[in-house]
Structures are given as structure tokens and as C-alpha cells.
Amino acid sequence: MKRDGRRQAIMDFLIEARAVGLDELADRFGVSKMTIHRDLDDLEQAGLLRKMRGGATIETGTRFESDFRIRELQDADAKARMATAALDLIEPGMTVMINDGSMAAVLGARLPEKAPLTVITNNAAVIDRLKGLPRMTLIALGGEYSAKFNGFFGVVTETALSRLRADLAFISTPAVAGLQAFHMDDAAVQAKRAMIGAAGRSVLLVNHRRFGRPALHLLADLAEFDAIITDASPSVESRDAIAGAGLQVTIAKD
Amino acid sequence: MKRDGRRQAIMDFLIEARAVGLDELADRFGVSKMTIHRDLDDLEQAGLLRKMRGGATIETGTRFESDFRIRELQDADAKARMATAALDLIEPGMTVMINDGSMAAVLGARLPEKAPLTVITNNAAVIDRLKGLPRMTLIALGGEYSAKFNGFFGVVTETALSRLRADLAFISTPAVAGLQAFHMDDAAVQAKRAMIGAAGRSVLLVNHRRFGRPALHLLADLAEFDAIITDASPSVESRDAIAGAGLQVTIAKD
DNA sequence: ATAATTCAACATAAATTATGTGATTTTGTT
């Protein structure tokens, strides 16, 4: 196991266990304590954990848990499957919009498979991955940078969107309740809504565990989306409600 | 001499001589022909030269201004000094605009010294450096990504600028002739002009060697700038012309 | 006070990257 794999594993473990001892890690990976020290130092530097005497923790509640870098590591498999399902909807030559969020970042990274494409996004991770790639036209939306969401938001973003049109918008959401999608942040909602308005068709991406929990701000009615992609079957009530409304949900398989 | 230095030297030589033989390069640097082949392949890949049987040439015409990755290495010392002089004009709390280009990237990297600041830019290098830093508000302008300039340009960029105001805009230029600044690319000119229009005061940054050579597109009259910063005294004629017009040029010292 | 832990400095190992060599293929010229 190489350095990056080890660090990934440390994070995986930490997300489960909330805390871990330094000796335990050195033991488990068969490396010296010094190496673990260095791993933890770098991970702390990246804002992924909090180093403490004798080990490290993930700080619950605070900015740590909600940080996008951690989210990108969570449920990596589900995200990969959903990205594959989303890619099926894309044809070379299209113009697609990608919103903020780690799910969108995973999808964005795989867009070159469908080149040539025009990609419009306010997601900093997607911009970094795509810039300079051949046969990809990248249009960044601009806006005020948000470290929390690793993206660009605000009037600049929305004004830019009001002047653009795309074939397909991929919108991700952390909360679906009843027949509506929610989001905890107003600025993100505004950007997402502007994208839906600027796209011919919109696709909602949502982890199956996020069904049945609302958040502060209403994002959109599920009926506004032309497709809904998730990674596994949601709870019975959610499923029934959605089926009852005549909406189709795509469950991404292996 | 290391690989990058050698490649830089190849480019320097080529800019003078327009063409060079492969054997000659292998000889001059004391490396094998294969190594020169690889250098030329990579430089061609980066769009910096045209490889030909037995050697390489610089494409005649406009495109020869070097790639931004190499440009960042050129005249690093002059850039650092000019950045220092530019920083002197910034007060904490200001809103500043930074345009594209490697000179601007060097300045952008040092902006945290003057935090808190609001920074508005279409320069991808500056966005990368500044995002997520505390006490820095970063507003990216968006636009279509240009690999050649490592920045964002086009209507999206200009529309965003039409809605924003800054205290100070830093504009860099690769060419000054007479009492006017020039640039080889129209899209970059549009963005720079929009910045000048959106800023209370504008500062021109220009390497002293760039005086006396025009480029395809007119960027602005020197009189439009509130300050002009360079790294060393320009040629006598240029200096006389500028002094004659009553314009002040700041020469950045050590 | 002391035992555990962290940190810094250096040494070594592992991996990556750059370069060279010679065989093989391509290209231009006659």
C-alpha cells in the first residue's frame, strides 16, 4: 500500500470511528510512527482532520465534517456509479452544466470520456480538472469563491447563467423530502435554480440516504427534473410517494 | 544546466535566430540528440515552436509569444520587484482587480500580505493561489478558459466586469509603443479594457524591454493609467516620449 | 519528576524522471 492509499484509508477509518490513535495506525499499516505523524500533519494541513496528542480526530459539527474534501471521500463508490449513469445521458458535442458539490466533481472528472463537450460550471474542482484539456471547451461561471462548497456563487454567477444556454444541467442535492429537493445554503440554491432555468433538460443527482430529510431552503420540485439518479433504492415511503406522482428514478447499478 | 533551463535557452535562442539545427543544439548543450528531440517534441506540444526535419523554427506571425508556464520563469527577478512596487499601492480593505498573465500571477500570489482584500480576477493562477485563504474575498470573473493565457475571457467575463467596481486594477501588457499599450490578443484586450473601466484607478505593469514594440491590438493610451510600473529604465526614445507627455513611470528597484 | 509523545535532523530506500544507446523505421533525395 502506497502513501496516498494509506492516507485515504486513514480518512475512511476516521470518518467511521471519529478518532484514532497514532500507534494503532502505525501498527495497522506496518509503518513507523514518524510516517504516521507526517501523514496526519499533511492531512491536518489540508483541513481534513484535527491532530491531537497521541492520534487524530474528525471534529464533529464544525467546518471539518462538512468540508468538501471530506465529502469527496465519502461514499466514493456510490458517486462513481451515479456518475456512470449520468454519463449515459451525455452525447459528444453537447453543452452541459455542472453544479457545485463533490458528486458533481466526480462526474466532472469523467466528462472527457464524452469529448468534445462544452462544460459550464461554478465548481472549482471541475474547473481545475478540465482546464486545458483538448476537445473540451470550459466556461467558468465566476462569482465569489466559497471555501465551504469549493465553488463560485452570487450575482456574478447568476448573471453569467442568465446569458447562457445548455442542453443538460446536472444538479446535485443533499436533501429530498416528499416531492421536493432542499439545500442548506441559499447562495447554492440560487445558482442551481439559475442552472435549471438555463438548461433544456435537468438531471437531479441524489444519494439514496438523502431521501426523507428536508433542509432549510427549497431547491425545486422533483417534477422539474427530467431525470433523477440515485445509487440505491430509497426508503419505502419515499419510493411510494415518488412513484405515486408518476416520477421515474434511475438507480445506478454496478 | 537542467532540463528546464536548457529548454528556456532553446526558446531564447530561437526567438533571436528564428530557426536552429538539432545537431547544433545537442552540441551546444552537450547532450545527446535524443534529448534534444525530446525537448523539441515537448516544446512543440506546448505550441512554442515548430519542429522540422533536422531542427526547429519559430512559427512566424503572431503566435510566438511564449507559453505562460515558461513565461512565469522568465525574468522572475524583474517580476518580483515590480510586484513589490505594485503592493505598495495597495491598502488593506481595498478591492483590487488582477488581469491575466504571469506578471499578474506573481503579484496575485503576494496579495495575502495586504489582507484583508477583495480580489477580482480572470487569472486562473491567481484564483488557484488565493482560493480558501482567510481574510481574502475572491471573486472569479468566469468566462471561457484559454489555455494559452491560463485565464478566462469572453462575454461572460466582460458582463461580470460591467457589474463590478474596484478601487484599483493592475493591468499588464507585453508591448508599449509611443504613448500606447498593445496586446496581441483581442479577447485579452477586451477583458483588460473592461477592468480599466470598472476600476477607480488603473496601474500598468510592463517590463522595460517591452517598450518600443507594438502588437496587433491597441490596449490603451498610457495616459489612461494612474501609474506605470516597470523594472528598469526603458530606451532613451521611449523615456523621452513618456516624460514629454508628462507621464510618471515608477522603476521598481531591489 | 518522569514517562510518553512530538519534533527536528539526518540517513537510507523507493520511486520517478531525465538521459543515453543502439536497433529499427521513416523520410527525403537522387
Add this chain to the structure above:
DNA sequence: AACAAAATCACATAATTTATGTTGAATTAT
């Protein structure tokens, strides 16, 4: 078509960078 120069390929080696380990001094918790 035949030839020589040049380009390319595949692999070996060298140089450089990065990762890890070890030791001992400094720090910290109890």
C-alpha cells in the same frame, strides 16, 4: 528503387525527487 540522414522506439542507466526510518533532543501531560 536505393541510399543516407533523420526520426523514432525500446530499453538501460543515471540523476533527482520523494517517502520512510532512525536517532536523539525538546516538549507535554500527569
